[in-house]
Amino acid sequence: MCLTESYWPGDVDQPLIDITIGDLLRQLAAEVPHRTAFVEAPRPPLATRRWTYAELLAAAERSARALLRHFQPGEKVAVWAPNCAEWVLLQHGAAMAGLVLVTVNPAYLGEEVHHVLSSSGAVGLFHVHDYRGVDVAHLVGQLRARLPALRECYDLARWDDFIAQSLPSIPLPRVSPTDVAQIQFTSGTTGKPKGALLHHLGLVNASRFAAQRAGFPNGGVWATAMPLFHVGGSAGSHLGALTSRGTFVLQPQFDAGDMLRIVESERVNHIHGVPTMVIRMLEHPDRSRRDLRSLRTLMSGGSLVPDWLVRRAREELGSRFTITYGQTEANGVICQTSPDDTLERQTTSIGRPTPRAELKVADPANGAVRPVGEPGEIWVRGYQVMHGYFSLPPGVEDAVTADGWLRTGDVAAMDHEGYLRITGRLKDCVIRGGENIYPMEIEEVLRQHAAVQDAQVVGEADTQWGEVVAAVVKLEPGLARPSASQLYEHCRARLAAYKLPVRWYYVDAFPTTSSGKIQKYVLREQISLRGLAPEPFEKPSRNQAQD
Incomplete structure (x- = not known):
């Protein structure tokens, strides 16, 4: 293969499976x-729970019939909870009942959750009672008064009571592979998160093709702590394992030492995690005491995977890497990438397009294909593109063109063999440990502080997280100068913990273009070259566990 244009026509040799979840x-x-x-593997002394395929089907159908006593096919039901078995059972039940599952980041606070529930039109909500010190049940009570469409709310601690309402006589509806299965919220650069309409066909096949390229064996064991509210957890990992007739092992909350225990006890072949997780497993003192010979492949992505990490995984774990690039x-x-790719391919590229994905590196202004080696925006077209954003507000630009191209907002260059290398982002997001964080929301919160005249948020390189959130602040003249810790606490009361800035810089003025537009790339350069001096700041210890 020797491409001259940055265009990949789509490998159609592998057929789609036209099937619902x-x-x-x-x-x-x-x-x-x-x-x-399916295995839910919490940290001991909590008990491990297991389902065979027959038992998982029975539990899913029972869940579906319980849901249909309260909701109609096509209605939206939200889940606001961390990883747990009930989340998975609800996902399968909703899929069989023809409901649309709206996933909510469990770290979200009141206003963030209100936006997701109100803009999705959710009529039902399943939630945990509390999460990381937050009284979720209390917040739900406050939210209900402001969400007239939200008819019913259920605490997942009473899941068994809920599914006890199931009746075998309730018929399950016909569901089409092209029907919407989930609404997952993803942010852009110009406003609040938007709800992407994800369908059965896309979720099943994108997960299936990723498992195949990773070399995941038929009947293998796949473990992850990736969050289920994210497409990489609820689909990529869970459905990736199922489409290979494998075993999906869910760790409710990532713990490096306990993941090593899980690999040993469950004979895990494949782990899906962001680079930070892999680093912590490699450096954990229990690693040398665990039998990890079953582990064959590590799947990672979401942020830069350094060459030393790939090398150490090969040498110390005997595991190969497959690196993914995707979008909700x-x-x-x-x-x-393929596990058979060279070390250079693994660490300098995001691999080749997956089967049946038509992809081009395009001029973002007109969609024209760029020459090989020249950077442009990644555009993709095919079965896996979402059905659009739900109830897109007027004036908000959609990500999908009239002829079906999904504009990713990421800038890359394609080589002569079809491998892509990310060179930048049109989207101004920070990727912290695989989690996309969008600056505008944080900037708006900072501007609410009386002493802040303006604020700009950028990503700063970090050896552990890939990037962390850095806030560059211009203060109001004549007012008392707040400390970085005071601004952090201001944000902490209004934002999920993972979005909080942990590096702080004060400036008298922002670099701008001749037309007055702030140049964030200059701020990033000033930070990386140490042209800006950081403010003294120590992250409060109570938030350490929330990383």
Whole structure:
């Protein structure tokens, strides 16, 4: 292969499976009913729970019939909870009931959750009672008064009571592979998060193709602590394992030492995690005491994977890497390296496009294909593109063109063999440990502080997280100068913990273009070259566990 243009026509040799999430589970329960399908593996002394494929199907159908006693097919039901078995059972039940599952980041606070629930039109909400010191149940009570469409709310601690309402006589509806299965919220650069309409066909096949390129074996064991509210957890990992008739092992909350225990006890073949997770496993003192010979592949992405990490994984764990690049709007993975790729390919590229993904590196102004080696915006088209954003507000630009191209906002260059290398982002987001963080929301919160005249938020390089959030602040003249810790506490009361700035800089003026537009790239350069002096700041210890 020797490309001259940065265009990949799409490999159509591998067929799509035209199936819903519910029918996939029915098929697998018929083929391998006694094979373990799902394991929830919390840290001891909490008990591990297991479901065979037959048991998971029965639990999903029971969940679906309980849901249908309260909701109609096509209605939106939200889940605001961290990783847990009930989340997975609700996902399968909603899929079989023809409901649309709206996923909510469990770290969100009141206003963030209100936006997701109100803009999605959710009529039901399943939530945990509390999370990381936050009284979720109390917040739900406050939210309900402001959400007239929200009819019913259920605490997942009473999940067994809820599904006890199921009746075998309730018929399950016909669901189409092109029907919307989930609404996942993803932010842009010009406003609040938007709800991407994800469909069964895209979620199943994007996950399936990613598992295949990773070399995940039929009937293998796949472990992850990736969050289920994210497409990489609820689809990429969970459905990736299921489409290979494998076992999906869910760690409710990432703990490096306990993940090593899980690898040993469950004979895990494949782990999906952001680079930070892999680093912590490699450096954990228990690693040398665990039998990790079953582990064959590490799947990572979301931020830069350094060459030393790939090398150490190969040498010390005997594991190969597969690196993914994807977006919520594409139902998951768009490009991916193969475990057989060279070290250079693994650490300087995001791989080639996945099967059936038509992709081009385009001039963002007109969509024209760029020559090989020349940077442009990644555009992708095919089965996996979302159905758009739900109830897109007037005046907000959609990410999908009239002829079906998804504009990713990421800038890359393609080489002669179709491998892509990310060179920048049109989207002004910070990627911290695989989590996308969008500056505008944080900037608006900072500007609410009486002493802040303006604020700009950028990503700053970090050896552990890839990037962390840095705030560059211009203060109001004549007012008392707040400390970085005071501004941090101001943000902490209004934002999820992972969005909080941990590096702080004060400036008298921002660099601007001749037309007055602030040049964030100059701020990033000034920070990286130490042209700006950081403010003294020590992150409060009570938030350390929330990383």
